[in-house]
Amino acid sequence: MGVGAAGGSLVQFLLGESDVGQNRAEASQQVLAELNPHTVVAVHTGELSEAFLASFQVVVLTESSLEEQLRIGDFCHDRGICFIVADAKGLAGQLFCDFGKHFVVEEPAEGDPVCAIVQDISQSNPGVVTYMGTEDSYARLFSDGDLVTFSGVEGMTELNDQEPICVRELGAFKLEICDTSSFSPYRCGGLVSQVRLPQEHSYEPMSRSLVDPKIQVVNPEELPRSHSLHAAFQALHAFRRERGHLPRPRAPADAERVLELARSLGTQQGPLDEDVVRAFASVSAGDLCPVAAITGAMAAQEVLKAITRKFLPLDQWLYFDALECLALEGAERLTEEDCAPRGSRYDGQIAVFGAAFQEQLGRQKYFVVGAGAIGCELLKNFAMMGLAAGPGGDITVTDMDSIALSNLHRQLLYRTADISKPKSVVAAAAVQRMNPDIRVTAHQNQVGPATELLYGDDFFRSLDGVASALDTLEARAYLESRCLRYLTPLLDSGTEGPRGNVLPVVPSLTDLLRPGATPGDATFPLCTLRYFPRTIQHTLQWARDEFEGLFQLPAEHVNRFMEDPAFPEQLPAGKALEVLEQVRWSLRERPRDWQDCLRWARRHWQSRYHDAIAQLLHNYPPEHDTHLDYVLAAAHLFAQAYKVPPCSDRAAAQAILRSMVLPPFVPQDGLQIPLTEEQEEAQVPADNRQLAELTQDLVQRRQELVGGEVAQVPLMDPIYFEKDDDIHVNFITAASNLRAENYGIPPADWMTSKRIAGRILPAIITTTAAVAGLACLEVYKLVWGCRDLRRYRNSNLWLSDCRLLRVQPLPPRTYQYGGREWSCWDRLEMWADGQEMTVQEVLDWLQKKHGWTVTKLLHGYTMLYDREEDEETRTQQLAQRLLENSEDTGEPRQRELELSYVCEGEDAEAEDARPLLLCSLP
Numbered sequence: 001m002g003v004g005a006a007g008g009s010l011v012q013f014l015l016g017e018s019d020v021g022q023n024r025a026e027a028s029q030q031v032l033a034e035l036n037p038h039t040v041v042a043v044h045t046g047e048l049s050e051a052f053l054a055s056f057q058v059v060v061l062t063e064s065s066l067e068e069q070l071r072i073g074d075f076c077h078d079r080g081i082c083f084i085v086a087d088a089k090g091l092a093g094q095l096f097c098d099f100g101k102h103f104v105v106e107e108p109a110e111g112d113p114v115c116a117i118v119q120d121i122s123q124s125n126p127g128v129v130t131y132m133g134t135e136d137s138y139a140r141l142f143s144d145g146d147l148v149t150f151s152g153v154e155g156m157t158e159l160n161d162q163e164p165i166c167v168r169e170l171g172a173f174k175l176e177i178c179d180t181s182s183f184s185p186y187r188c189g190g191l192v193s194q195v196r197l198p199q200e201h202s203y204e205p206m207s208r209s210l211v212d213p214k215i216q217v218v219n220p221e222e223l224p225r226s227h228s229l230h231a232a233f234q235a236l237h238a239f240r241r242e243r244g245h246l247p248r249p250r251a252p253a254d255a256e257r258v259l260e261l262a263r264s265l266g267t268q269q270g271p272l273d274e275d276v277v278r279a280f281a282s283v284s285a286g287d288l289c290p291v292a293a294i295t296g297a298m299a300a301q302e303v304l305k306a307i308t309r310k311f312l313p314l315d316q317w318l319y320f321d322a323l324e325c326l327a328l329e330g331a332e333r334l335t336e337e338d339c340a341p342r343g344s345r346y347d348g349q350i351a352v353f354g355a356a357f358q359e360q361l362g363r364q365k366y367f368v369v370g371a372g373a374i375g376c377e378l379l380k381n382f383a384m385m386g387l388a389a390g391p392g393g394d395i396t397v398t399d400m401d402s403i404a405l406s407n408l409h410r411q412l413l414y415r416t417a418d419i420s421k422p423k424s425v426v427a428a429a430a431v432q433r434m435n436p437d438i439r440v441t442a443h444q445n446q447v448g449p450a451t452e453l454l455y456g457d458d459f460f461r462s463l464d465g466v467a468s469a470l471d472t473l474e475a476r477a478y479l480e481s482r483c484l485r486y487l488t489p490l491l492d493s494g495t496e497g498p499r500g501n502v503l504p505v506v507p508s509l510t511d512l513l514r515p516g517a518t519p520g521d522a523t524f525p526l527c528t529l530r531y532f533p534r535t536i537q538h539t540l541q542w543a544r545d546e547f548e549g550l551f552q553l554p555a556e557h558v559n560r561f562m563e564d565p566a567f568p569e570q571l572p573a574g575k576a577l578e579v580l581e582q583v584r585w586s587l588r589e590r591p592r593d594w595q596d597c598l599r600w601a602r603r604h605w606q607s608r609y610h611d612a613i614a615q616l617l618h619n620y621p622p623e624h625d626t627h628l629d630y631v632l633a634a635a636h637l638f639a640q641a642y643k644v645p646p647c648s649d650r651a652a653a654q655a656i657l658r659s660m661v662l663p664p665f666v667p668q669d670g671l672q673i674p675l676t677e678e679q680e681e682a683q684v685p686a687d688n689r690q691l692a693e694l695t696q697d698l699v700q701r702r703q704e705l706v707g708g709e710v711a712q713v714p715l716m717d718p719i720y721f722e723k724d725d726d727i728h729v730n731f732i733t734a735a736s737n738l739r740a741e742n743y744g745i746p747p748a749d750w751m752t753s754k755r756i757a758g759r760i761l762p763a764i765i766t767t768t769a770a771v772a773g774l775a776c777l778e779v780y781k782l783v784w785g786c787r788d789l790r791r792y793r794n795s796n797l798w799l800s801d802c803r804l805l806r807v808q809p810l811p812p813r814t815y816q817y818g819g820r821e822w823s824c825w826d827r828l829e830m831w832a833d834g835q836e837m838t839v840q841e842v843l844d845w846l847q848k849k850h851g852w853t854v855t856k857l858l859h860g861y862t863m864l865y866d867r868e869e870d871e872e873t874r875t876q877q878l879a880q881r882l883l884e885n886s887e888d889t890g891e892p893r894q895r896e897l898e899l900s901y902v903c904e905g906e907d908a909e910a911e912d913a914r915p916l917l918l919c920s921l922p
Helices: 024-035 066-079 157-161 220-243 252-264 274-282 289-308 323-327 347-353 355-362 373-385 405-409 423-434 457-461 473-486 526-530 536-551 553-563 573-588 594-619 628-641 650-658 677-681 688-706 726-742 750-757 765-784 839-850 871-879 882-888 908-912
Strands: 058-062 082-089 092-098 103-105 115-121 128-132 147-151 168-171 174-176 191-195 199-201 317-321 365-369 394-398 440-443 465-468 490-496 499-505 794-798 803-807 814-817 820-823 827-831 854-859 862-866 896-903 916-920
Touching: 058 066, 058 289, 066 082, 066 092, 082 220, 082 289, 092 220, 092 289, 147 157, 220 252, 220 274, 220 317, 252 274, 274 323, 289 373, 289 765, 317 803, 323 765, 347 355, 355 765, 365 373, 373 394, 373 423, 373 490, 373 765, 394 423, 423 440, 457 473, 465 473, 465 765, 473 490, 473 916, 490 765, 499 765, 536 553, 536 628, 536 726, 536 750, 553 573, 553 688, 573 688, 594 628, 594 650, 594 726, 628 650, 628 726, 726 750, 765 794, 827 839, 839 854, 839 862, 839 871, 839 896, 862 871
Parallel strands: 058 082, 365 394, 365 465, 394 440, 465 490, 827 916
Antiparallel strands: 082 092, 092 317, 103 199, 115 128, 115 191, 128 174, 147 191, 168 174, 490 499, 499 794, 794 803, 814 820, 854 862, 854 896, 896 916
């Protein structure tokens, strides 16, 4: 693959001050090679001759002249070499792709093809297929025109040999297929699977596409603006040829000349948006790290498409801009002098926003929560932008995790030598090497209720903004609640594979985050998991539960019982009996050596994959070989839980297993198998006599093991599932696939099982880089102090088909309470004259200020006042000091107490729709 010249100092994070004056390719080569030792990075500083270019699959040009783009573009098109142009000028980016006359996309769509279980197929013309949906998919799985194949159908076996069939969607879970009237009657079983055929695409060379451009947009309304930017980029090339330099920042005469050149092109499709061209030209000399990150990430994804033939390439031009930044209040008054070069590393940014803004950037105090993929990109951008690189500036970054090998493909601040080190510490050191002036403080804390003493009133009040780089919606929602309380701006970012989004949350200006479901975190009915699984997701979740029930919970319960034999008394009787039965089982099955672990695993396999299935078939009128992978993985985990040294000799294990003789299975008549969730969850009444006998028996067994003392060393080691432990994944994969085989469900390979069972959201660095760039465009607006909702953007990105949608955020939601309308950002703020403020004073203030009569007042879960209490209790409650009560609850002392209340006559639905009450203490 060939790559053109890199960017300047502001946007080139690989270079440092010591590299000034050096060839950029040569200076970058070593650092690029360190990112991945398996990738060969060579340097070429000569002419881009045809002989040199002919050896590459893909050629990418950046910061190149139009003449060079046209020359190399024609050459690549004729030779079948994929050709990409990426350019970033000021606040705008340009991308062009030409993948030749006949480019075949092997996997056009994102995600796995749909597969569903067949319930019925009619004998008719056309045939109608009824299939089964899934718990986490209430929408229709197939669409009109989809191609499908059938497998495992019993009865109507003719369908199993059919070529892909085009379907028509008939409604929820019904498909119309081919003529089945002459086929055998459908009996049972079968899968219907979506088929994705390769697609062939043809592209025009740049020389033709430049004149008659095919520009990709998300909405047709964006097309006129993109056409104007298409003309503006061409005019910029012409200006540079004419003057030998780019337009001077904020120089009106230069911008007008670019506009004249754009008018003279004569190729404009539709009216030219002259304001867009002027704005673009006025800052086109600027270099902005966020714009380079977005453009570079999208170009890199197109390179991956060219090589892998996965996902749809760009067809053929794409433009994006953040020219809304120039409409910030006061930005239009910036002069040529304000934006002139200072001989600073930030000159490319000063060219757009001015020198005073750069100083303001340096004074920022930001909190970055998470130092994973998005966190690394944010910190890199912040360092290049100079955020917190001046007097008074500071970035606090926190992350609990340590660096793992699997992080290295998308978290660019880490290297192999950093594995097992704290992410936040390594990330802080890495960005300080990029920009020695940046001030970064690294923490290793989780942001949550347990750390509110550290991240409390003083901390949040000192911040200018918070950047969320978290991977769970629960953590993101908690962080938003803290920003809501302290009226702190929040930038919320997220990715999933090639998709990403950025939401700026600006106090009193934008809406809050909308709640949603965590991707890949669906829950399934217990009876489905245990008795009637239909998909590989069911069997994998069953395997996860099996792992926890065999190797984690029993060890935890045994250790707890050894420490405190009375702990089951704290549980409901039914649960206590279940826990004690588990403890007895664990002590009874305690192995002496590795051979015992193998024998246990073999017996367990027999119980799970033969006897349980045979019992099910006996109840509801396939033969199986021993799965050695399952037995070995289970034996290893069993040995680890009991602290028994395992053995890796596979042949020896097979010899032990062959010598085992297991009793034949005899089905039980009358055994009830639950068919509904309610039956599965129904509790069997506890037998108190049985519970007492079991407790006495286990107390005696404990006495034999540890005597009368508290166990100093845990008897067992609980094993917690870890997606990066191969033995754990081996067990999950084998357990799931064995169960899938029992139920005729197609198995999943090791990597797929790891991804689903480990709840791994797909992550690629192209998406995280683009998302971080989009977030940093919003940082500019926050630092500027923008209070105009029209200037902010919610961003949604789909790199799989190269789409970027940026729209104005929604205004804050409102609600009615106490006879007036409130915004979701509104709060009641009460300032105490002294620390002796009482509950009575709070109630009096609410009555006087808003006319509300309070019936209940709480601090956290502590009831401060309840009108339904007796008179003596109410009198005591009203006399209580707020701070005294806060201390009594054991919570950290705060300068601001968050109180909740219920008022007389309020609606029952008002529980989550009332303004926050903050009482500020001296």
